[in-house]
Amino acid sequence: MQARTMARASSPLLPCAAVAVLLLVVVLLLLPSPSTAGDPDLLQDICVADLTSAVKVNGFACKAAVTEDDFYFRGLGAAGNTSNTYGSAVTGANVEKVPGLNTLGVSMSRIDYAPGGLNPPHTHPRATEMVFVLQGALDVGFITTGNRLVAKTITAGDVFVFPRGLVHFQKNNGDVPAAVVSAFNSQLPGTQSLATTLFAASPEVPIGVLTKAFQIGTKEVDKIKSRIAPKKS
Known part of the structure; x- marks a missing residue:
């Protein structure tokens, strides 16, 4: 009789515990999901981009016949042609040049600047950019959404980071050429130059x-x- 009384006395605690667990699950489900800074994780060892495929996916369809050349590119070794309006040249090593980068979430570029050359204000909507100065000196900067300019002069051996999606630029104010190598956490970061985009x-x-x-x-x-x-x- 005493055991039954104790059981009846303790039974209201079970629904309370169940409600507490349920509330905890609901709160966890409502919390914002963690965001990722790069491309989605790959689901197989490799997925070399088939740049000729008509299949449209978030990225590129995988091709069947793969060679070592799909993972190779030698275009960053030579300076780009800076004899243009801005006095700068960007040589990309993204998935369009290196099909093996498909689904890997990384790419690179080389940027060359003539004396006085400018890589005009632009954004990369899909990636953060990190530049490493190979030679020369550059005035670089980005603008936050609060309209604050974050700028610095960088020289050979220095690194500077441009957060994803923010407007940024690089300017060679020296009297000798300059060059950087850029790294991106996207296979195809995309570039929107403000002037070209609008005009x-x-x-x-x-x-x-x-x-x-x-x-x-x-x-x-x-x-x-x-x-x-x-x-x-």
Whole structure:
């Protein structure tokens, strides 16, 4: 009789414990899921990109015949041609140049700067960038979403980081060429140069948007477009 009384007395504790566990599970489910800074983890040893495939996936379809050349690229050894409007040249070593990078979540670039050369303000929507200075000196910086400029002068052997998605630039203010190697945590980080994106888009950004955004007239817009828009053959 005493055992039954004790059982009845303790039985209300069981539902309370169950409710507590249920509440804990609900709270855990409602917590924000952890974010990842790079591409999704691969699900097999390799998935060499088939750049000719018409299959559209988040990345590239895997090709069947794989060779060592799919993992090889020698394009970063030589300086790029900087005889252009900005005086800079970017040589990419991403999945489009190295198909073996598909699903691996990394890529590189080499950037060369003529004296006075500029890698104009741009963003990488899918990756953080880290640059290592090979030669010369550069004024570099990025702008936060709070409109704060974070800038520094870097020289040979230095490293500087540009957070993912933030507008950034590099400028060679010296009288000798400069060069960096950039590393990205994406196989294809993407690049949006602000000036080109806004003034050379196809179809064109409405001129009323540009004049109001930059507080300039239509003549100024046309002048900028004539210098930035790709030349028609």
